[in-house]
Amino acid sequence: MSRRVLVVGAGGREHALARALCASGADVVVAPGNPGMPAEMATGTISIDVRPPEEIEADLVVVGPEVPLVDGLADRLRAAGRLVVGPGADGARVEGSKAYMKELLVAAGVPTARHWTVTDPSEAATILADLAPPYVIKTDGLAAGKGVLVTDDLAEALADVADKLSGESFGVAGTTVVIEEGLTGPECSLIALCDGTRAVAFAPAQDFKRIFDGDVGPNTGGMGAYSPMPGLTAIQIDELMDVAVRPTLSALRAAGVDYRGLLYAGLMLTSSGPKVIEFNVRFGDPEAQVVLPRVTGDLVEVLRQAAAGELVDTLSFSQEAAVTVVVAAQGYPAAPVTGAPISGLGADGQLAEPRLGVTIFHAGTARPDPDGPFLVNGGRVLTVTALGPTIAAARSAAYAAADTIEFEGRQLRYDIAARAAEEEAR
Ligand code: AMP
Ligand code: GLY
Numbered sequence: 001m002s003r004r005v006l007v008v009g010a011g012g013r014e015h016a017l018a019r020a021l022c023a024s025g026a027d028v029v030v031a032p033g034n035p036g037m038p039a040e041m042a043t044g045t046i047s048i049d050v051r052p053p054e055e056i057e058a059d060l061v062v063v064g065p066e067v068p069l070v071d072g073l074a075d076r077l078r079a080a081g082r083l084v085v086g087p088g089a090d091g092a093r094v095e096g097s098k099a100y101m102k103e104l105l106v107a108a109g110v111p112t113a114r115h116w117t118v119t120d121p122s123e124a125a126t127i128l129a130d131l132a133p134p135y136v137i138k139t140d141g142l143a144a145g146k147g148v149l150v151t152d153d154l155a156e157a158l159a160d161v162a163d164k165l166s167g168e169s170f171g172v173a174g175t176t177v178v179i180e181e182g183l184t185g186p187e188c189s190l191i192a193l194c195d196g197t198r199a200v201a202f203a204p205a206q207d208f209k210r211i212f213d214g215d216v217g218p219n220t221g222g223m224g225a226y227s228p229m230p231g232l233t234a235i236q237i238d239e240l241m242d243v244a245v246r247p248t249l250s251a252l253r254a255a256g257v258d259y260r261g262l263l264y265a266g267l268m269l270t271s272s273g274p275k276v277i278e279f280n281v282r283f284g285d286p287e288a289q290v291v292l293p294r295v296t297g298d299l300v301e302v303l304r305q306a307a308a309g310e311l312v313d314t315l316s317f318s319q320e321a322a323v324t325v326v327v328a329a330q331g332y333p334a335a336p337v338t339g340a341p342i343s344g345l346g347a348d349g350q351l352a353e354p355r356l357g358v359t360i361f362h363a364g365t366a367r368p369d370p371d372g373p374f375l376v377n378g379g380r381v382l383t384v385t386a387l388g389p390t391i392a393a394a395r396s397a398a399y400a401a402a403d404t405i406e407f408e409g410r411q412l413r414y415d416i417a418a419r420a421a422e423e424e425a426r
Helices: 012-025 064-072 073-079 089-097 098-108 121-130 154-165 235-253 288-294 299-308 389-403 418-425
Strands: 006-009 025-034 039-041 044-048 058-062 115-118 137-141 146-150 177-180 187-195 199-200 211-212 217-219 224-227 260-268 275-281 320-326 358-362 382-389
Touching: 006 235, 006 299, 012 039, 012 299, 012 382, 039 187, 039 288, 044 299, 058 115, 058 299, 064 073, 064 089, 064 177, 073 089, 073 275, 089 098, 089 146, 098 115, 098 177, 098 235, 098 275, 115 121, 121 154, 121 177, 146 217, 154 177, 177 382, 187 235, 187 299, 199 235, 199 418, 224 288, 235 260, 235 275, 260 299, 288 320, 288 382, 320 389, 358 389, 382 389, 389 418
Parallel strands: 006 025, 006 058, 025 044
Antiparallel strands: 039 044, 115 177, 137 146, 137 177, 187 199, 187 260, 211 217, 224 320, 260 275, 320 382, 358 382
């Protein structure tokens, strides 16, 4: 096949996709992309195109974010004859409605937290009164990773439910909420590539959801990630696929859904076994920024097979570890302040003083003057990924690089992958 691949989206995840596809020999077009993306690499090119995805010719399309998938973009592209990595609107409901996802998990026999779907504040109060902390409250609909509250404070939980159900905090996405039993344990993002019937796993990653060091403060889209997870063997990963992903794919199939795309299981490894806390219908962001740079072999071909419903190859990964650190805007996640000029980047959007093994993925940047500086243009601004022989080495390299990038009010966590680096040393 000729290798013109369209990536739909504009963030750090899509930048990582574009780079990985390009490294695997594709000419990549990103729509709408961002100004940090265009590149000429030895293996291909990355360019941006702001036309609607339906109007852009491509041999393969990979849809990055959940919103266009929930809105049926993959269906429209397939109707136009395109090969697409990404579920149709039917499959995307797995992420579009947490209540639907929970029903599917229960039907598939996948272990998950006990839950209650609620629209009435007094019913919510009765349920919460019977639960032990931590209290977990989620919007049913999409909220960019910010619709989840986990708290030990019952009064805060009740106030959050009231704000969500009234539509005040998240609009219609919050007028149904899911209350969950609180689970504890390490988290793991396991992202699978599905062809409707079969599923193969990408290397697992761990994400850091809270804004501040030590996992405190509000939930964000994710402030950093690393891969692989020390101690998680290939056999255990396959067991997680058998517990979480494959039964879900079978249940979807039984419901008439031909699910071709990424299925991301957010798992909590509890003392009573792994439990799914969420499914997403796409790559994680920033998980993609550590998982994709580790892919070896022909990524374009494996994605094509999944899109065509004929997945025969598996995925392989380099032995190197990857760590990514998100550099976020002042005020993120509540109210990011945009417009500040960013220093430390060169004209190509990479480090002004390049470092081996380090890649800058742009997420929320703008460049109104093509000869001027990149400006802050979103909550998560850049993700800085480093590869290294160990997690500790990748981690130091990522932080050393991130510290050369400055802008007013810049926020980053300094404990990304710290525990994993210690575990790895044991
Ligand atoms: P979600 O968007 O559903 O992945 O939730 C965001 C974050 O909230 C997760 O990564 C967990 O850290 C936390 N969380 C979600 N559900 C639970 C739960 N049932 N118990 C404890 N923490 C949870
Ligand atoms: N990093 C979590 C997500 O992409 O949902």
